Amino acid sequence: MSTHVLILGGTTEARALATALADRPACRVTTSLAGRVTSPARIDGELRTGGFGGAAGLAAWLREQQVDVLIDATHPFAAMISAHAAEAAAHCAVPVLALRRPGWSAGPGDVWHDVRSLPEAAALLPELGRRVFLTTGRQGLAAFAGLAGHFLVRSVEPPEPPLPARTEVLLARGPFTVADELELLRTHRIDVLVTKDSGGAATAAKLVAARELSVPVVVVRRPPVPAGVPSVPDVSGVLAWLDGSADHGR
Template sequence: MRILILGGTTQASQLARVLATRGDIKPLLSLAGRTQNPLPVPIPSRTGGFGGVEGLVAFLRMERIEALIDATHPFAAQMSAHAREACRQTSVPLLLFSRPAWTAGEGDDWTEVASMEDAVVALGENPRRVFLTQGRLQLAAFAAAPQHFYLVRAIDEPVELALLPNHKFVSARGPFELEDELALMREEGIEILVSKNSGGDATSAKLLAARKLHIPVVLVARPATGDATEASLLAEVLRWIESHRAAP
């Protein structure tokens, strides 16, 4: 069974490791190429875009893909939209494999917003020490509020970093431990945290640290996923694969 996995997440790597042990499945992992040194995976992979919906449709047909699993980042809205449309045109079954969104608990001080521009507004006018953990993209939005100090954490240094006149960059890859997050926020005097609602355990320690330190959080909501079938557990994905296998 030929399966295309749109990856770049922990979920994609996890699935790749499991499918690598299956002799009855031929998986291919596709990466966008935004991370300079992605973690190695034990299955064949490709890097780069497809050329929009038309290119993805051609790829699915050329490679005779029998199922597509979208395990991209929850905020990779364009790629996910292209996957939905390409699968509609080719009748290739599609599954969205995504970790559950974070939800606020007791002691959390969260402001949920719809976009990164709204997150900038939520910071307020008075200068604050801001911890940006939304990844390497969309930093340009914060150039509209140069009065703040920004601690920026990402795997690779963002090109847009120079747009922030008062900043410090930390290169790091999760998972992150609670004690490390507490120490970092204390050392940098962080007053507010900005994050996308990516979900999962790898980076959730920052939210626990913010709760313990009584630091408010601005959380950007996920984009809509359309009508795609969704799964959040590996076992659910494997059952879905079996349900879409061709009859012998």
């Protein structure tokens, strides 16, 4: 009998996990994407796109599709989706595991300011600089809309308004090199960087560039994994957890 694994995806790790599980003959893999990215990369296994309709909708889908295991491999800041996953899994008695890449840590020479939210980051900016490089994604930028200064916003998809009055948008997808990030910071005369603690190597080069140019960085720290949900940092951790959970709650 095959094991049906539902991956809540949207990250590089989720795609790698789907590939690893697709090679297992006794495993049926479905990856669910929120549908916010217009051209997602190819994913092995089955694919569904769009929301479930909250925790209740996800629970109904888990029952209808006879899901045996739920892997939350969403973005570290997708707090609502993660909360719904935890609630739905508990309601259906389906084992759930969070796959979260490690966050970033400041090193020698870094000038970091940790905050807990985008509004807190916005409140800090006036004392740090007026030429801001915003790399927090396309959502939530309304927190910065009332600020003066020049904003360079980089995101994969066009950002959602409202935006600061003086905003330049750069549509790009990582990975980025340190050389490219250095050139970007110099060309736009950036004097403060704002980023979410997404972790991973694909977009970490900006932090190295900021260190080399002594540019302060405002880091929005990630929300915690929902209470009671175990977490692993990589795909190998998920595979080990799956192998060590012979029953999976059946």
